[in-house]
Every structure is written in C-alpha cells, then in structure tokens.
Amino acid sequence: MKEKIQALINEKKFSEIREEFRNLNNVEISDLLNQFDKSELIIIFRLLSKDQSADVFSYLEPEQQEIIINAVTDRETEVLFRNLYFDDMIDIIEEMPSNLVKKILKNTNSEDRYLINQFLNYPENSAGSIMTTEYVDLKKNMKVSQAIKEIRDTVEEKENIYTCYVISEDRKLEGVVSLKELITSDDDVTIESIMNRNFVSAHANDDQEVVADIIKKYDLIILPVVDIENRLLGIITIDDIIDVIEQEDTEDFHRMAGISPVEETYLKTSAFTMARQRIMWLVVLMISATFTGRIIKSYEDVLQSVVVLASFIPMLMDTGGNAGAQSSTTVIRALSLGDVEIKDIFKILKKEFLTSFIVAVVLAAINYLRLITLTKTSLDVALVVSGTLILVVIISKVIGAFLPIVAKTFKMDPAIMAGPLITTILDALTLSIYFKFATIFLSGMIK
Incomplete structure (x- = not known):
C-alpha cells in the first residue's frame, strides 16, 4: 500500500489517494502514515477530512505528531486539537517538547487550557493523569x-x-x-x-x-x-486501561530480566540508552557473584581431594536458580493479578514447600540413577549430589516465593526479586550447601 500511495503522490493524483483512504479505517491510515518521511507525511495528512484527521493523528507515533504540529498553521492546530478526545490530547501533550506544547496551548480556548494544566499536575501514572472529562x-x-x-x-x-x-x-x-x-x-x-x-x-x-x-x-x-x-x-x-496493562507488564518483564524499564519502543531506543539501563544491574550482579567465587575458594581442599565434585556445580546451580525462578515468577504473577495478597504468605510458603518437596524427591531420584548408571559415579558422591539437590530445590522454591512478598510488603515492585537477582542469591546458597554436605559425608576422601 505504501508503494501505491507513494506513486500517487509522485503523480500528484491526490483525489485517488482520498479514494484509497475511504477503504481504510483510521488505525490503518495512521499505520500507513507512520511509514512516510516528513514531506510526504504532511501532504497525506492535509488530504484527510477534519473529522478524520483528529482520529488518525491520535494514533500516530509521537515523532510523526511533532512533524505535523511543526508544519501546520495555528488555525489548523486549533481545529485539530478541538476535535481530539481530551484524554488523547493530554497523552499527546505529555510526549511533546516544550516549544510545541506552547503552540498547542496558544491555540486552545481558556477552558481547555485550564483543564490541560490541571491534568498535567496530577502525579504521573495516576488515575487523574489518564482520565477524560468527556462523560x-x-x-x-x-x-x-x-x-x-x-x-x-x-x-x-x-x-x-x-x-x-x-x-x-x-x-x-x-x-x-x-x-x-x-x-x-x-x-x-x-x-x-x-x-x-x-x-x-x-x-x-x-x-x-x-x-x-x-x-x-x-x-x-x-x-x-x-x-x-x-x-x-x-x-x-x-x-x-489496556495501555496501562501493556505498560505495567512491560515494566515487570524488564525488571525480571534485570533491566531498568524503558518507555520507548525497542527500535527507537538508542544503544547508549539501552546500555545505561542494563549496566547497573549487570554490575550489581557481577559484584555479588564474587560471593560464589569466595565460597569455591574456601573449599579448595575439598575440590582438590574430590575433583569430580566440580563437574556437578553447574547442574546444581542451574537447577536451584531455575527452581527459584519458577516460584518467584508464579508468585509475582499471582500478586499482580490479585490472586494472592501479603496476608496469604503462610499459605503460599506451605504450598511452595509441598510442591518443592515432591519436585526435589523426583529430581534427586532421577539424578541418582543417572550418576550411578551413566556416569559411573561412586555411591558416596552420588548421594552427596542428590542430597544437595533435594535441599537446594526446596530452599530455592521457598525463597523464590518469599522474596517477592517481602518486596510487596515494603512497597517495592515484586518483579525485582525475579530472574538474575534471585539466581545470584541462590547460587551462593547452593554452593554453601553442596560443599558443607561434601565436607560432612566425604570426609574419608578428603586429604
């Protein structure tokens, strides 16, 4: 469709462009306009009727909206914003630079200017900031x-x-x-x-x-x-509200991945901005990982005596992290949907404990059989690894469920307790449990 409209613009067949638009709804027209550069965008937008232009304008990307406001006359700005729904007008103004906001306010009546200023004073992401007065x-x-x-x-x-x-x-x-x-x-x-x-x-x-x-x-x-x-x-x-749900879900996904939330779309966010928003968490997680290094170093004598123990560290750490992530994700989702509340903490921990016990026993049994049959590991080492697995899975799932509730209690976003952060915490716990078991049950093998 873009190629067809572009060809009609080049041939100056503007009446045929209007005819094409009659077969499209306003959302489809805005999607089409978002693909054009400045000069073509303004030409096409001026072909729209007054009633149609306001609806199409509300669906355009902020960059395209800025181009149009910069290009149109004061009279056209007045007509355009007069035909917008009030909540759409507020959303657009919030995205505009100050020089364009002045142009918009200059071309609205005194009543609308008062309401706009009142709306802009509501706290960000509050009910007042997203409501409309057209009821x-x-x-x-x-x-x-x-x-x-x-x-x-x-x-x-x-x-x-x-x-x-x-x-x-x-x-x-x-x-x-x-x-x-x-x-x-x-x-x-x-x-x-x-x-x-x-x-x-x-x-x-x-x-x-x-x-x-x-x-x-x-x-x-x-x-x-x-x-x-x-x-x-x-x-x-x-x-x-659909926009709010999308925004909140996106923020949660970012926090669960250890990324500071972003407002721009992926392709419109610069590499520098992305790096700045990701690096803080990566630095924190990298520094916190030194604890796992210190734990391994403190048990060097155990590893030197029973070298095979080192080969099971990745499996135990991955399983613990994955088990904790499963619980934290489930509880975070339940909290966000309102299925559970802070007062349900003991019910949640009880359910996660029972679930983790069943999962842990099954995983340990499978792992024990795998070690003694496929890898020919000694029975003592297989018991230490499988016993560690049971305790690690139980603790990981309980902690994974507990931390989001703690975050919610202190008015923090529970999503920050998921993903990389909880995995780092559980890695340190897993190693401590593993080497403690090895020290106790393999004392005869340690020199």
Missing part, C-alpha cells in the same frame, strides 16, 4: 426523556455515552445509569428512580495499576474518578 452527567430530578435529549444534543462531544453519571448540584457523584436502562424506561420516569447507587469509583491520585485492578475485578469498561469529597472529575475508559 455524560445527568441530574437525578431529570425525566428519562430529558436525559435522552441531553445525550442526543451532546453525543459528539462525549467519549462514552453508554454509562451516564448522576451528580448533585455541587458535582458529587450520586449514582450511575446505563444507556440501556434509559431507552427501556418510560419517558416520564425520573433518573433518581432508575439510577444505581451501588457503584465503584477511583480516586484521582490512585495509581493506574490500582485502577486496572478495579476494572478487572468488577468487569467494567468504564470507571468514574472522584476527588476526596466524592466530586466527579472524569472517567477512565477500557482503551486507556
């Missing part, structure tokens, strides 16, 4: 017929009309009523008689992850946001 609000003494007329008259200005909010004169949230209830009720019925007073809401300063949990728990597609006096400030819609 339907009704009064409880309204008749159903009046409410439906109100929705018809303002529908173009609202992002969501399927849930309406009943507010008092001082804007306190008193109830909610769905569009379905409105259109199935008699015209002369009052809103107060059909509104639902049993509703859930979020506070403007609540973290966006808390908001996502509420929407998931109550199976909502929209959530009202209120202040400490229960005055309605805005709403958060499901499309914004």
